[in-house]
Amino acid sequence: MPKVRVLTEYCKGCGLCITVCSVEALEVAEELTALAIHPPRPKADVRCTGCLGCALICPDAAIEIVEVEESCEPQVNRAAATR
Amino acid sequence: MSPTYQRPQALKPVVTHYCGGCGHGVAHKLLAELIDEMGIRERTIALAPVGCAVLLYCYLDVDCSEAAHGRTPAVATGLKRARPDCVVISYQGDGDLAAIGTAEIIHAANRGENFTTIFVNNAVYGMTGGQMAPTTLEGQRTATTPSGRRSATEGPPLRVCELLSNFARVSYLARTTVTSPRAVRATRQAIRRGIEAQMEGRGFSLIEVLAPCPTYWRLSPAESFTFIDETMTKTFPLGVFRDYAGG
Amino acid sequence: MSRKSTEPPPRAEGTVGSAAAKTVTAAGRGVPVAEAEAVPSSDLRPHRIPAGERLLMTGNEAAAEAAIRAGCRFYFGYPITPQNELTSYMAREMPAAGGTFLQAESELAAINMVYGVAAAGRRTMTSSSSPGISLKQEGISYLAGSELPAVIINVQRGGPGLGDIRAAQSDYFQATRGGGHGDYRTIVLAPASVQEMADFVMLAFHLADKYRNPVLVLADAQLGQMMEPMAFADLREEPLPPKDWALTGARGRPSRIVKSFYWLAGDLEAFNQHLAEKYARIQAAEVRYQALSCDDAQWVLVAYGASARVAKQVVVEARRRGERVGLFRPISLWPFPTQALRELAEQVQGFLVVEMSLGQMVEDVRLAVEGRAPVAFFGRTGGGIPTAEEVSRELRELRAAEGQEE
Numbered sequence: 001m002p003k004v005r006v007l008t009e010y011c012k013g014c015g016l017c018i019t020v021c022s023v024e025a026l027e028v029a030e031e032l033t034a035l036a037i038h039p040p041r042p043k044a045d046v047r048c049t050g051c052l053g054c055a056l057i058c059p060d061a062a063i064e065i066v067e068v069e070e071s072c073e074p075q076v077n078r079a080a081a082t083r
Numbered sequence: 084m085s086p087t088y089q090r091p092q093a094l095k096p097v098v099t100h101y102c103g104g105c106g107h108g109v110a111h112k113l114l115a116e117l118i119d120e121m122g123i124r125e126r127t128i129a130l131a132p133v134g135c136a137v138l139l140y141c142y143l144d145v146d147c148s149e150a151a152h153g154r155t156p157a158v159a160t161g162l163k164r165a166r167p168d169c170v171v172i173s174y175q176g177d178g179d180l181a182a183i184g185t186a187e188i189i190h191a192a193n194r195g196e197n198f199t200t201i202f203v204n205n206a207v208y209g210m211t212g213g214q215m216a217p218t219t220l221e222g223q224r225t226a227t228t229p230s231g232r233r234s235a236t237e238g239p240p241l242r243v244c245e246l247l248s249n250f251a252r253v254s255y256l257a258r259t260t261v262t263s264p265r266a267v268r269a270t271r272q273a274i275r276r277g278i279e280a281q282m283e284g285r286g287f288s289l290i291e292v293l294a295p296c297p298t299y300w301r302l303s304p305a306e307s308f309t310f311i312d313e314t315m316t317k318t319f320p321l322g323v324f325r326d327y328a329g330g
Numbered sequence: 331m332s333r334k335s336t337e338p339p340p341r342a343e344g345t346v347g348s349a350a351a352k353t354v355t356a357a358g359r360g361v362p363v364a365e366a367e368a369v370p371s372s373d374l375r376p377h378r379i380p381a382g383e384r385l386l387m388t389g390n391e392a393a394a395e396a397a398i399r400a401g402c403r404f405y406f407g408y409p410i411t412p413q414n415e416l417t418s419y420m421a422r423e424m425p426a427a428g429g430t431f432l433q434a435e436s437e438l439a440a441i442n443m444v445y446g447v448a449a450a451g452r453r454t455m456t457s458s459s460s461p462g463i464s465l466k467q468e469g470i471s472y473l474a475g476s477e478l479p480a481v482i483i484n485v486q487r488g489g490p491g492l493g494d495i496r497a498a499q500s501d502y503f504q505a506t507r508g509g510g511h512g513d514y515r516t517i518v519l520a521p522a523s524v525q526e527m528a529d530f531v532m533l534a535f536h537l538a539d540k541y542r543n544p545v546l547v548l549a550d551a552q553l554g555q556m557m558e559p560m561a562f563a564d565l566r567e568e569p570l571p572p573k574d575w576a577l578t579g580a581r582g583r584p585s586r587i588v589k590s591f592y593w594l595a596g597d598l599e600a601f602n603q604h605l606a607e608k609y610a611r612i613q614a615a616e617v618r619y620q621a622l623s624c625d626d627a628q629w630v631l632v633a634y635g636a637s638a639r640v641a642k643q644v645v646v647e648a649r650r651r652g653e654r655v656g657l658f659r660p661i662s663l664w665p666f667p668t669q670a671l672r673e674l675a676e677q678v679q680g681f682l683v684v685e686m687s688l689g690q691m692v693e694d695v696r697l698a699v700e701g702r703a704p705v706a707f708f709g710r711t712g713g714g715i716p717t718a719e720e721v722s723r724e725l726r727e728l729r730a731a732e733g734q735e736e
Contacts, residue, residue: 002087010090012103014297014304020264035098053264055088059108060099061115065088125581128450131589140587146577148449148588151472154442157434161446161454162577164430165404169450169579187442190435 002050003068004042010062013037017054017063023047026054091115093124095144102209104304106294107136109261110203113271114172115143117278127170128162130155134176135209153184156191159198170281171198178208181217181241188247188289195252195286199277202243202289205296206315213299217241220318225299240318244291248324254285256325260293260316262308276326285327293319377427381564389527389553390415392560393483394423396528397455400535400565402481403429404447404454406440410462411495412551413485417457437462441469441482448478449588451576453535457483459551460501461492463509470544471510474605475590477575479538481531482516483547485554488713496713497551497636502690505548506664513602515609517545517616518663520634524558530661532565539570541612548663550686552636552715609665618661619670623649627656629729630674632695633684634660636715641684643718644725655725663691668698675702679732682725684716685709704732 004026011033017040018026025046028038039062042048048065055063093115101108118124124145131139133152140147146169150158159173180188180202188200207225208214214227218240222231232240244258255277259270270292277288293315295307302310377399379385387395394416397405405424407417417433424431434440440456447454458466463484473480486501488494505518517537519530527549534545577586592598623645624630633641638659648655658674658681660667675681680703683692692707699705708724710716 007090010098014103016104016304019305050087052088056264056267059101059105061090061094061112064086064090067085067087126579128577128579137591140589144585146580146586148577149591151442151468157439157442158446161404161443162450165447165450165452166578186435187439190439
């Protein structure tokens, strides 16, 4: 199943991905990046549909979509959590 | 984990100087994706204009050159004539292409020079502080049209695709936007068609991308998309103006 | 009797560059085939005019043919009198040589097309006349700032503005002080005959590649239009380094950037210092001049190009009368032969500079002489050509004023 991976080092915080997401699966994270912005992160309780909308719209090529194995657990963006 | 969408290899791992929500970012990304997909990194030569995209060569991992303001089509003409086996991408903003470089783009198009131009039209001069561009809309306020552009004094906005569609040796001409995932896909496809036209030796190709400039439009990125979709496209209709494959 | 130092190459040899020149082909140098060579072997073709065959040619056409023989395969120009014959010659002969001729939409476009070809590592040139050269200044500044080799020929006409179409030498300042914006120089070569139009164009391509710099050949309407006997030499060059900076597509190597923009504080200053070092090397190695009858001269005329032809006649006639007069003819206007003039100033009573302008090179002569001897000036301008009688009279009056008995 598809999963959003945010490359927060490139993110400018424009918010277009959040606006464009077809299922409102992205939200603003609390963390501040080196560019002093709040990057997006996938919501814990909304499943990505793999529409690629966020990745397409991102002006900074800061979003990748990866395929992960199905699991019963709600999805968490591990990349954001470990930064 | 296998990526179904990943950051293109042809984009250097560098944070760009572009503002959040800038249309240049998307155009660079799409060009880089196509360079990856089409496997042409080792054959591509890209030209950076004068304008916000002056640092294009910092971001695209291909052979690059600057060009003097507006002269990009002339430099591209020389480059392509000298290295016809290379894919030459000329990248220009609205000042570079439609103001100071009007003679060069018209004559390159008329001659059917076999390079591809990506024309990023955001209706304002960003780099220099938000002045009027030839494509600034009627009524649009800028640093040099503080009361809004008026056709009576500044002339109407210049429509480049319409102008260039007069020329017989233009092989591919399209105007697109980047205001939705679907529009972004369409822009990528249009740029791909332009590059294919070049690789098949069919002559001049140009893709005009209506792009947001949230900073000098004084709008949020999302509001900028609305401005393009609801206002800008009335002056600059989207579409394919010339497609050699379609006749 | 002439004293020669770093003189232009003797015609019979046809060597360009230093005395140690030898024939070079691309294959012989063993450079990787993928790299952009200075002169690809495919560009060294036999020409329809055999080397060494004497013929009559105009300066404009001789310059064009010389460029093709030097391996230039890309010419971009725009019609402007008095250099149109050069453009027309290129229109016929460049495609015949397998090259590209393009009449650009303006001189501005032409110099930028030159930029594109130069960035791609191929030999290229443009030509124009004074007002068109003004248009090219931006492009020439970019060429210098991007360290791109190119040859630009200025067949000068009267100015300022639209001026007229007759010969003038009023672009000397523009040519030798950079001309466009920024701290840069172009090498400037001044032919004074149709033979030199050919020889110096070939030399120009070599120097442009040797130093990665634009080179300007400063001619005038008279030189462009006149017809004289001459002969073409084979291209013989010192080895040049491969163009490992050229844009050829990043095949199996990191990508390259050709630019003149340095926005991080300190970077541009460092780059300008690098240019200064390059220009110092050029000044040390590429000074060229001809000193005619200067060994025992009391008075020396200083002139270049078409003025030098008149000055030479004055010197020849003066010597016939037993007067100790010489001609110092700068060939490289930049780098200017400052040192040689300074040395000459120790021995002479005075200089008379002759130009077809209100006086431009005379300033460089005064700077070189540094007050060691008087420097007088005689000029015609706006298309006027000095006559030998006028210059002789001027010289006579000068000598009388300085108390010179005759």
